[in-house]
Amino acid sequence: MGHGDEIILADAHFPGDSFNETVVRADGLHINDLLDAILPLFELDAYVPAPLTMMAAVAGDTLDPQVEIDYRAIIETHAPDASAIERIERIAFYERAKGAFAVVMTGDTAKYGNILLKKGVTPSA
Numbered sequence: 001m002g003h004g005d006e007i008i009l010a011d012a013h014f015p016g017d018s019f020n021e022t023v024v025r026a027d028g029l030h031i032n033d034l035l036d037a038i039l040p041l042f043e044l045d046a047y048v049p050a051p052l053t054m055m056a057a058v059a060g061d062t063l064d065p066q067v068e069i070d071y072r073a074i075i076e077t078h079a080p081d082a083s084a085i086e087r088i089e090r091i092a093f094y095e096r097a098k099g100a101f102a103v104v105m106t107g108d109t110a111k112y113g114n115i116l117l118k119k120g121v122t123p124s125a
Contacts, residue, residue: 003121004045005101009034011113016103019094027107031115032070034106038117039078045120050086053116055093067110085115 001007009031010016016023026034044051052075057063068085075082088096096116097103 001101001119003043003119005119006096006099006116007119008097008100008103008114008116009038010103010105011108011110012106013109014097014103014105014114015094016097016105019097020100020103022100022102024102024104026104029106029108031106031108031110031113032074034104035071035074035115036077039075042117043120043122044079044082045118047120048118050083051118051120052082052085053093053096053118054085054087055112055114056087056089057112058090063112064110067113071115 008014008016008020011031012027054068054071072085075085093114093116100116101119
């Protein structure tokens with residue numbers, strides 16, 4: 001991945017193969033564990049307003065707020081200056097998936113658990 005590229009950590013229900021040719025299977029893992037492992041090695045893009053994006057609930061549906069709370073706690077540990085997580089509409093999220101570097105399919109069953117990370121410039125020191 002280069003700076004500006006995006007990767008999606010997807011829940012088990014995400015239609016990864018329908019939207020991206022590069023799908024990595026991580027069926028036995030949860031997104032929380034992947035975030036915690038990836039973020040120490042992955043610089044979030046500091047040049048965009050929202051380097052972290054999640055899917056918004058479809059009208060009439062509800063989110064489990066604990067999902068984002070858990071992600072945010074992990075993000076705060078590794079990237080305390082990261083901006084708030086942006087929420088975008090479902091079809092817009094699918095459109096972003098088409099251009100993503102890869103979709104990592106996990107075994108996570110959290111509803112609306114998908115998160116997109118935009119890679120920044122890795123510091124030289």
